[in-house]
Amino acid sequence: MPPSRGDTPMLSRSGFTVTELIIAIVIVGLVSAFAIPKVKSGMAAERLRSARRSVTTHLATTRGTASGRGCRSVMHIRGGANARLWVTSCTVGGGGVDTIGSVENLSDRYGVTLTTTGDSVIFNSNGLGRSPGWITLNFSKSGRSDTLGISPVGLPAW
Numbered sequence: 001m002p003p004s005r006g007d008t009p010m011l012s013r014s015g016f017t018v019t020e021l022i023i024a025i026v027i028v029g030l031v032s033a034f035a036i037p038k039v040k041s042g043m044a045a046e047r048l049r050s051a052r053r054s055v056t057t058h059l060a061t062t063r064g065t066a067s068g069r070g071c072r073s074v075m076h077i078r079g080g081a082n083a084r085l086w087v088t089s090c091t092v093g094g095g096g097v098d099t100i101g102s103v104e105n106l107s108d109r110y111g112v113t114l115t116t117t118g119d120s121v122i123f124n125s126n127g128l129g130r131s132p133g134w135i136t137l138n139f140s141k142s143g144r145s146d147t148l149g150i151s152p153v154g155l156p157a158w
Contacts, residue, residue, distance in 0.1 A: 040142075041142075041144075044141050044142040044143075044144050045144055045146075047110040047111055047112060047141055048110070048112060048139045048140075048141055048144060048145070048146040049146065050110050051083075051106050051109075051110040051112045051114070051139045051146075052137075052139060052146055052148045052158065054085065054104060054106065054109075054110075055077075055085060055137060055148055055156070056148070056156045058075050058085045058086075058087055058104070059075060059121065059150065059154060059156055061075075061087050061100060061101065062074065062075040062087045062089075062100075062121065062123050062154075063123050063127045063129075063154060064127070065087060065089045065100050065123075066089065066123035066124065066125060066126075066127050067123075067125070067126060067127035069089055069090055069092065069125075070125045071089060071090035071125050072089070072090070072122060072123065072124055072125060073087060073088065073089035073090075073100070073122075073123050074087065074088050074089070074120050074121070074122050074123075075087050075120060075121045075123075076088065076119065076120050077114075077116050077118065077119055077120060077121070077135075077137070078119070079113075079114040079115050079116040079137075080107075080113065080114065080115075081107055081113050082105065082107050083105070083106040083107045083112065083113065083114035084103055084104065084105050084106065084107075085103070085104045085106065086099055086100075086101070086102070086103040086104065087099070087100040087101060088100065106139075110141070111141055112139045112140065112141045113139070113140050113141065114137060114138070114139055114140075115137070115138045115140075116135065116136070116137045116138070117134075117135050117136045117137075118131065118135035118150075121135060121150055121154055123154055128153055128154070129150075129151070129152060129153040129154025129155070130152070130153075131150070131151075131152045131153075131154070132152065133152055134149055134150065134151060134152065135149070135150040136148075136149050136150075137149075137150070146158075
């Protein structure tokens with residue numbers, strides 16, 4: 001004899017109701033609305049720091065190349081919305097000029113704009129800088145800015 005309707009156990013319900021899902025989506029949306037501007041601001045700040053670190057790396061490369069090859073080496077700086085850096089030195093044989101590494105486009109790579117008070121940093125054959133004065137580089141992106149100074153002997157200061 002089959003059990004009667006009152007004798008069957010209740011089937012357990014699993015899953016979420018539409019109301020619960022809507023509440024969860026609203027909460028995720030609110031958290032995202034507050035978090036996204038902070039993340040974007042943090043990313044802009046990190047891109048500025050990365051551009052500044054790239055310049056200091058190029059400075060070290062220029063100094064090392066000058067002392068390693070025993071001849072003058074130059075870090076070239078081009079500012080503006082198409083900011084670029086590159087290093088030149090004598091060729092290993094000493095008969096011409098060689099570009100060390102590649103030309104780095106700071107604007108494309110980090111999305112920054114660069115203003116500078118100088119166009120190059122020169123190191124002589126013993127690795128000492130010989131600029132007439134301080135060079136200041138100002139990096140800007142999305143309303144934020146960061147500054148790097150380069151001393152007459154080629155040392156970075158931030």
